[in-house]
Amino acid sequence: MKIATKFLGEIEIIEQDILTFEQGLLGFEDYKKFVLLPIDANLPLILLQSVDQMEIGFVIAYPFAFKKDYSFDISDEDREQLQIEKEEEVLTYTIVTMKGTLQDSTINLLAPIIINMDKKLGKQIVLQDNKSYPLRYPMQTLEGSAK
Template sequence: MSITETKYFGKISFEPESELEFPRGLPGFDGRKRFLAVTFPASEPLVYLQSLEDPDLCFITMPLLAVDPRYRLTVGREDLNLLGLPPASQPRIGVDVMCLTVLSMREEGPTANLLAPIVVNLRNRRAVQAIAPEGEYSHQFELMPAEAPVCS
């Protein structure tokens, strides 16, 4: 059992085999390659991606299919290689991989990044932020769209 100190959750105990490894890190966060997926029953379905190298770095995510049940995952050859998955086929969400979407809290309301989901190989815990084909998904998908004004 290992323990890490975090800014938002205090001390967290975890099994080393529960670590997620991002072989190339995350865009904009150089050197941050080891994370934990932290969940709490009171905040389900949220999943907090807590950096093990930076106690101040934590992403709020949620399962991608909770946002868009019809999401079509496309993972490029390089990402499949980094994940340790066969290059000839696409992984299945919930079977081969776990997919999380990073949430952003904006003044207009929360959004989800469907353009670049976090893809985790369930067998070896390797992860990448995969970029979806251009035009298919938004990096600011509104989770609670503004209501249309009511005519009087």
């Protein structure tokens, strides 16, 4: 299946790779179907692209690469909505706000994106007990592993 993307032009995707965000993303609740697309193998960044709307695409980051002690609990309600049975099913990303260079950009630690890769379900959550995680955390240095 071919889709048009915001940053990568038209590309071929596999339908089984489509993720469903039943509630959409914050501010983009009407868009439910997304796919993860690689940007650069040397960076802990990926593109979360709407399958249905070319203009809706977000650069997202693996947050532990920039803040290795980043941690939070997933509520029982979110676990149920995402059908999480094992921690190994879950990937966590954060939305990147690009500003010039990567070193000038920020990630949103306050509202991570949780994806159950086994069930192909995703959700953006707002951390209630946020341990003072900011909306704009600088991406200046890599702290942890990108894997």
